[in-house]
Amino acid sequence: MATNLNTILSWFKTGLKPxxxxxxxxxxxxxHKDELIPQSNIADLISTLNAKAEKSQLEGHNHDPEAHSESIGEKLDKGGYAGTAKDIDERIAAIENPDRVLKFGTINIAGLAITIEANAFAWVLNKAAYLTPDAFTETIPAATAGMYRNDxxxxxxxxxxSIIEGIEAANGxxxxxxxxxxxxxxxGFISVFGTAIAGSGSTPSIEKTTMVDADRIVIDDSADSFSKKSxxxxxxxxxxKAWFDTLYKSWILGINIQSGITYTLGLNDYNKRIVFTNSNPVAFTIPTNASLAIPIGSKFEFTQKGNGVVTLGGAGxxxxxxxxLVMVKGETRTITKIGTDEWTVEGFNIPKRTFSVVFSWTGTYVGSITDYAPNREGGHFNNPVFDTSVNYxxxxxxxxxCKIKAVVHGGNALGTPVSLKINKRLGSxxxxxxxxxxxxxxxxxSTPYVFSYGTDIDSTKIIDAxxxxxxxxxNNNVSTGVWRTPSLLIYFEEEF
Structure with a gap:
């Protein structure tokens, strides 16, 4: 039994120390444990009690159907899902390890007999992997004559x-x-037509030939641990499109500037415009197929930007x-390989200026080993006289x-042939x-005499401005004679 405080105090009324x-x-x-401690003597008791809800408030909250509705509404059973936590775990596992074919094998066909070798296919079902199935053999029934079936x-x-039979139809x-x-x-699939197997394989037998924008293809996302995405x-x-645009850029030509006087076509010139800039003559060479196997059908473009003449050529x-095969400043050509060593050349030639001169004359001469020249100073332009001097x-x-491109002589009044010449002056x-x-x-x-270009006319000779x-x-075969020329036409064409 506890002794109260007064009893303890009475024991020490002796005057002794203390x-x-x-x-x-x-x-x-x-x-003392029997004493009541006032609330005010307990630190923070009153403020703590004041912060607590009243009993009536707490009881009302416990019975309020809307209490914590926002949080409770996010729980599975409140969101329309009646499954358990185990169901959720299984669903997550199905995503992480879905049903899928791990290895596609070969379906062997002999008549209507189907044979699959052991371990040909492998698959996953319900998270379990089946990697080593036994060999399989089965003879499937024929379809009705003239009918198709997809098993x-x-x-x-x-x-x-197992093989599951499809429904027969009049077409595949x-x-x-x-x-x-x-x-x-x-x-896999097995396509049957009548008594024969028309096809088989480990891909869907029903092929969709036209893709639409909403169609989806399943992929393994390498950026997300190869998870399945669509x-x-x-x-x-x-x-x-973005990839092909970057790869080919078929609408954008690269520019290959060539400032030298020689250049040989190369594979790097594909899909480029070669631009020559030299003011001197440029030799542009096409290699033979033996030296550079440019694919047939290849097309190249080149432009002369400089003042020099670009000559296209190539042995063989x-x-x-x-x-x-020559072009001047401002011209562009397109060349296309159409055979082993055969190329077409396309483009537009800048129009060349031309002019012609017509002579007609009558004159008397004597036989001489020296050439006679019409002397327009002794007569007039279209009816000169003749002498054997070098008459300027x-x-x-x-x-x-320019070049001489054509010469036509209209007749000769002599009794013997005459050698007619056109001579280019050399220097002074x-x-x-x-x-x-x-x-x-x-x-x-009465017969016109037409000079043949390249034979009677030297096609390599150029006359400068x-x-x-x-x-x-x-004619040194006669002692004297009269030369008559009804018409001598000389046709000139500009040379770049």
Whole structure:
């Protein structure tokens, strides 16, 4: 039984140390268990009690159906899902380890007999992997004559194969595959037509030939631990376009600037415009197929930006074109390989200036080993006289750089043939013959004589602007005679 505080105090009324006052004071500094402690003497008790809800409030909250509705509404059973936590775990496991075919094998066909070798296929069902199925053999029934049927090969949860028959139809597309039974996975297909198997494989037999933007393709996302994702066809198209645009850039030509005087075509010039810039003549060479196997059908473009003439050529190369193989500033050509060593040349030639000169004359001469030249100073332009001196009055000056492209003589009044010549002046003195033809005697005087370009006319000879030519003839077979020329036409064409 506890002794109260007063009893303890009475025991020490002896005057001994400690004094009564001291002892009492010490003991009175404690609360006795039988005493009630005022609330005010307990630190923070009143403020703590004031912060608590009233009993009525707490009881009302406990019975309030809307209490914590926001948080409770996010719980599974409140969100329309009636499954358990185990169901959720299984669903997560199905995503992480879905049903899928791990290895596609070969479906062997012999008549209507189906054979699959051991371990040919492997699959996962309900998180269990079936990696070593036994060999399988089965003879499937024929379809009705003239009818199609699409069967499917499935794998089950026992690691075994089965074949499920489809529905017959009059054509292959209408012959729908059967549904895949629950607890199995489709491994392949077998297409039957009448008594024969028309096809088989480990891909769907029903092919979709037209993709639409909403179609999806399943992929393994390498950026997310190869988790399964789907990609819409519209996204695939956009990605492929960006890739192909970068890869080919068929609408953007690269520019290959060439400032030298020689260049040989290379494979790196594909999809580029070669731009020549030199002011001197440039030799552009096409290699033979033996030295560089450029694919047939390859096309290249080149432009002359400089003042020099670009000449296209190549030993052993055949150019199929009606254009000249030279081009000047401002011209562009496209060349295409159409055979082993055969190329076409396309483009537009800058129009060349041309002019012609017509002579007609009558003159008397004597036989001489020296060529006679019409002397226009002794007569007039279209009816000169003749002498054997180098008469610079006979010179015809060129207004621009050119070649003689054609010469036609209209007749000869002599009784014997005459050698008609057109000579180019060399420097301050001297000449070289650039066109020559024997003109027949008087008996054929009505026949025009056409000079052949490349034979009677030297196609390599160029006359510079300001250069000159002189017309001469020779007949030392007669002592004297009259030369009549009804018409001598000389046609000139500008040369770049």
């Amino acid at each position: 004094t009564q006052a001291q002892f009492w004071a010490s003991w009175q500094s404690f609360w 499917i090969l499935i794998g089950n949860q026992f690691g075994q194969y 597309e209408a012959a729908a595959e059967p549904a895949v039974p629950s607890g199995t996975i489709k491994l 990609v819409k066809w519209v996204s695939i198209k956009a990605n492929l 190369i055949n150019f199929t074109t009606n254009l000249q 009055g006979n010179l015809l000056y060129m207004p621009f750089k 003195s001297g000449f070289e013959t650039i066109a020559s033809k024997t003109v027949g005697p008087y008996s054929n005087g 300001g250069g000159s030519i002189m017309i001469t003839f020779n």
